[in-house]
Amino acid sequence: MINKKFRLPARFLVLFAILPAVFLAGFKIISNPDKRPNILVIYADDLGYGDVSAYKRGTLKTPNIDELANGGVRFTNGYATSSTCTPSRFAFLTGSYPWRTKGTSILPGDAPLLIDTSTLTLPKMLKKAGYFTGVVGKWHLGLGSGNLDWNKEIQKSPNDVGFDYSYIMAATNDRVPTVFVENRKVAGLDPADPLLVDYQKNFAGEPTAISNPELMTKLKWQHGHNQSVHNGVPRIGYMKGGKSALWVDEDMADIFLNKVKSFIDDHHPARTGKPFFMYYALHEPHVPRVPNARFVGKSGMGPRGDAILEADWCVGEIMKKLKKEGLLENTLVVFSSDNGPVLNDGYYDEAVEKLGKHTPSGGLRGGKYSLFEAGAKVPFIACWKGVTKTMISDAVICQVDLMASFAKLAGVKNSSPDSKDLLNVLIGKSEKGRNELVLEASGRLAFRQGNFLLIPPGKGQKIIRDVNIETGLSPEFQLYDLAKDSGQMHNIARQYPQLREKMLIAMQKIVGD
Ligand code: NG6
Numbered sequence: 416m417i418n419k420k421f422r423l424p425a426r427f428l429v430l431f432a433i434l435p436a437v438f439l440a441g442f443k444i445i446s447n448p449d450k451r452p453n454i455l456v457i458y459a460d461d462l463g464y465g466d467v468s469a470y471k472r473g474t475l476k477t478p479n480i481d482e483l484a485n486g487g488v489r490f491t492n493g494y495a496t497s498s499t500c501t502p503s504r505f506a507f508l509t510g511s512y513p514w515r516t517k518g519t520s521i522l523p524g525d526a527p528l529l530i531d532t533s534t535l536t537l538p539k540m541l542k543k544a545g546y547f548t549g550v551v552g553k554w555h556l557g558l559g560s561g562n563l564d565w566n567k568e569i570q571k572s573p574n575d576v577g578f579d580y581s582y583i584m585a586a587t588n589d590r591v592p593t594v595f596v597e598n599r600k601v602a603g604l605d606p607a608d609p610l611l612v613d614y615q616k617n618f619a620g621e622p623t624a625i626s627n628p629e630l631m632t633k634l635k636w637q638h639g640h641n642q643s644v645h646n647g648v649p650r651i652g653y654m655k656g657g658k659s660a661l662w663v664d665e666d667m668a669d670i671f672l673n674k675v676k677s678f679i680d681d682h683h684p685a686r687t688g689k690p691f692f693m694y695y696a697l698h699e700p701h702v703p704r705v706p707n708a709r710f711v712g713k714s715g716m717g718p719r720g721d722a723i724l725e726a727d728w729c730v731g732e733i734m735k736k737l738k739k740e741g742l743l744e745n746t747l748v749v750f751s752s753d754n755g756p757v758l759n760d761g762y763y764d765e766a767v768e769k770l771g772k773h774t775p776s777g778g779l780r781g782g783k784y785s786l787f788e789a790g791a792k793v794p795f796i797a798c799w800k801g802v803t804k805t806m807i808s809d810a811v812i813c814q815v816d817l818m819a820s821f822a823k824l825a826g827v828k829n830s831s832p833d834s835k836d837l838l839n840v841l842i843g844k845s846e847k848g849r850n851e852l853v854l855e856a857s858g859r860l861a862f863r864q865g866n867f868l869l870i871p872p873g874k875g876q877k878i879i880r881d882v883n884i885e886t887g888l889s890p891e892f893q894l895y896d897l898a899k900d901s902g903q904m905h906n907i908a909r910q911y912p913q914l915r916e917k918m919l920i921a922m923q924k925i926v927g928d
């Protein structure tokens with residue numbers, strides 16, 4: 416007979432039986448990768464703060480992006496790190512400020528891969544954490560190791576910096592080669608008609624926009640963009656051959672969208688048991704703006720407005736797809752843009768003439784290429800059905816922070832130097848964003864601390880005449896109180912020399928001398 420002292424009451428026995436089961440179930444929930452959300456980053460090209468109607472600044476209507484904003488967190492202080500493409504994308508994908516690395520300015524279409532393949536990038540981090548990773552759309556971070564042969568397997572591609580799948584245009588839609596690269600190969604290339612690319616000199620006998628202006632049936636160049644002509648549009652750089660692989664600008668949006676949809680089909684977590692990360696890099700509204708006929712004339716603002724409507728439609732289609740696949744509650748969607756807006760970026764496309772009352776910069780000063788606010792302050796929206804609050808957040812957040820924030824979400828450690836874990840800010844649980852942020856334009860830096868923005872003196876032109884945008888450069892210190900003066904009309908650097916000094920020292924601490 417068991418000694419009475421060692422007898423346990425029946426209810427304790429029941430507890431002992433249940434506890435391990437509860438513990439195991441709990442553990443399973445924590446460690447089951449299925450429970451981590453998919454991540455979809457939709458990244459527009461040159462879309463301004465005022466171009467999204469949810470920001471209530473301009474007159475163009477973007478109902479699908481608005482729906483994301485109205486179901487999630489809309490940031491009023493969301494930034495790219497830079498006012499041009501390559502550095503902003505570099506920062507987003509590496510979690511490191513672009514100016515720490517040489518050569519992060521706008522790349523030509525034949526540039527070698529900019530990201531060191533030994534770097535722990537955002538996609539590599541997520542891949543290691545068990546995500547399927549993909550990129551579709553604009554790349555503009557280089558390919559190969561120099562002197563790239565477009566007819567062979569490309570050895571340094573997005574697939575070498577963490578993407579399981581890639582379907583990209585190499586650089587921009589105004590740069591040759593005008594082809595898509597799927598994983599390591601130019602898609603649809605006929606080996607009998609090799610593709611040749613050169614950024615220094617033309618190929619003998621090949622027409623250009625200068626020698627054969629009659630080829631420019633769709634758009635004419637205004638500045639730059641006068642070399643090879645394809646699909647009636649003159650481009651930057653020279654190209655020959657590869658005819659079967661050349662894109663049709665009007666079909667680009669549909670092609671990218673369909674690639675993203677098939678990626679979702681192929682990597683549906685219900686089938687793979689893994690979450691996915693998709694970087695969907697829209698090509699709109701960067702020049703040349705040649706939207707599909709379905710959108711032509713729809714905005715009343717010419718091709719720039721029509722291209723934005725096309726991008727907005729793509730956002731709607733991809734959200735419909737997530738809904739259809741039952742993934743809305745299981746996917747964090749972040750929408751943003753690589754830099755601010757520009758109207759005339761080198762083609763006669765009536766962007767200026769047909770603008771009407773619309774304000775792409777949303778009343779901010781400057782635009783693409785500028786150190787002023789419109790350069791890097793961009794639409795920034797996070798939406799995860801059932802998780803994100805519906806709110807407007809004034810917290811300062813930057814795309815460089817997505818790496819650390821996604822690391823938190825994926826349950827892994829972040830080691831990226833400049834990236835801050837702002838996951839709670841991203842999903843609207845906290846409004847405590849960054850206190851300090853360094854911004855970049857053509858290698859020049861500005862510094863935001865709290866609500867103040869400091870631009871140290873810089874030599875150079877005040878206005879880029881071709882695009883009619885202020886650079887933000889001045890021989891004097893500039894200091895703005897963005898809380899009172901979001902349009903940066905009042906330089907208070909002389910009034911507040913101590914604040915100016917304090918900010919300069921804080922900036923130098925981050926940047927170095
Ligand atoms: C500039 C191009 C501009 C655009 C930009 C890159 C000229 C005159 N201008 O050099 O059209 O392509 O580079 O834009 O060639 S970005 O959004 O990719 O940074």
Ligand code: CA
Pocket residue numbers: 460461499500701753754
């Ligand atoms: Ca851009």
